[in-house]
Amino acid sequence: MHQQSNGYQLEIKNLSMRFGGIVALDNVSLGIKKGEIFSIIGPNGAGKTTIYNCISRVYTPQRGEITFEGHNILKLHAHQVAGLGIARTFQNVELFKNMTVLDNLMLGRHHIINCGAIAGGIYLGKAQRLEIEHRKRAEWIIDFLEMEAVRKQVVRNLPFGTQKRVELGRALAMDPKIILLDEPVSGMNLEETEDIARFILDINEELGITCIIVEHDMGVVMDISHRVAAIDFGEKIAEGTASEIQKDTEVIKAYLGSEDLVVGRRVEED
Numbered sequence: 001m002h003q004q005s006n007g008y009q010l011e012i013k014n015l016s017m018r019f020g021g022i023v024a025l026d027n028v029s030l031g032i033k034k035g036e037i038f039s040i041i042g043p044n045g046a047g048k049t050t051i052y053n054c055i056s057r058v059y060t061p062q063r064g065e066i067t068f069e070g071h072n073i074l075k076l077h078a079h080q081v082a083g084l085g086i087a088r089t090f091q092n093v094e095l096f097k098n099m100t101v102l103d104n105l106m107l108g109r110h111h112i113i114n115c116g117a118i119a120g121g122i123y124l125g126k127a128q129r130l131e132i133e134h135r136k137r138a139e140w141i142i143d144f145l146e147m148e149a150v151r152k153q154v155v156r157n158l159p160f161g162t163q164k165r166v167e168l169g170r171a172l173a174m175d176p177k178i179i180l181l182d183e184p185v186s187g188m189n190l191e192e193t194e195d196i197a198r199f200i201l202d203i204n205e206e207l208g209i210t211c212i213i214v215e216h217d218m219g220v221v222m223d224i225s226h227r228v229a230a231i232d233f234g235e236k237i238a239e240g241t242a243s244e245i246q247k248d249t250e251v252i253k254a255y256l257g258s259e260d261l262v263v264g265r266r267v268e269e270d
């Protein structure tokens with residue numbers, strides 16, 4: 001384990017990102033511990049997705065540091081970040097819509113499969129064994145996320161809620177150490193939302209994967225998060241446990257007039 005001395009698996013320090021005159025992130029610092037479910041909340045346009053885009057190296061921030069298990073992320077390319085074990089899902093599902101659920105999951109294993117390609121060229125038998133292993137892992141994930149009924153279906157034909165579940169599966173197929181989830185339950189009905197919340201808990205507890213969640217559904221956030229950070233206009237305005245965040249005056253101010261902070265379900269008490 002390359003646990004950093006400060007105890008954080010992923011550390012963001014003084015991150016600032018501008019797009020022309022728009023300040024999307026202003027000096028944001030966050031530390032996420034291994035094994036945590038850490039949520040980032042904030043109104044639309046606050047800068048949440050921009051944080052993900054900096055971590056996964058879609059964007060290069062003007063200032064700041066991002067360190068994952070001792071690696072300086074900002075020195076790496078997007079595929080190298082994925083190779084470290086950082087997977088993500090997107091606000092608007094990004095899958096190969098004309099391919100089946102199973103094939104999308106197999107593609108999620110792409111960077112792992114590539115590692116065996118050289119050996120595969122020399123030893124055909126080994127390549128075949130690897131292919132079988134990858135398929136087994138993809139099928140295991142399909143079972144884990146209860147998607148057996150749709151495994152051979154083309155993604156395009158599935159309801160949005162199921163497509164989001166497939167995307168979660170594709171991220172899991174990368175055998176990640178940490179998953180960044182961008183609005184995992186947006187557009188879902190109550191039943192689909194509860195299913196996904198339960199899967200996130202299982203992913204965290206059974207598979208030991210650290211989870212970062214950007215989400216507007218405060219019921220889900222307050223139910224499953226160990227810690228929460230609130231962002232407003234690109235700045236971190238609060239950080240703490242779910243119950244601390246709900247009482248925070250800065251957070252309440254940022255959400256004034258919005259119903260997002262009304263929590264309908266179990267609230268963590270600690």
Ligand SMILES: Nc1ncnc2c1ncn2[C@@H]1O[C@H](COP(=O)(O)OP(=O)(O)O)[C@@H](O)[C@H]1O
Pocket residue numbers: 019022023024042043044045046047048049050051
């Ligand atoms: N590629 C981009 N080009 C220009 N502006 C951007 C880009 N990405 C994000 N922004 C701007 O940065 C701010 C934060 O956006 P975003 O991180 O998507 O917010 P959130 O995910 O919290 O809703 C917004 O004002 C948005 O318009």
Ligand SMILES: [Mg+2]
Pocket residue numbers: 048049050091
């Ligand atoms: Mg967003």
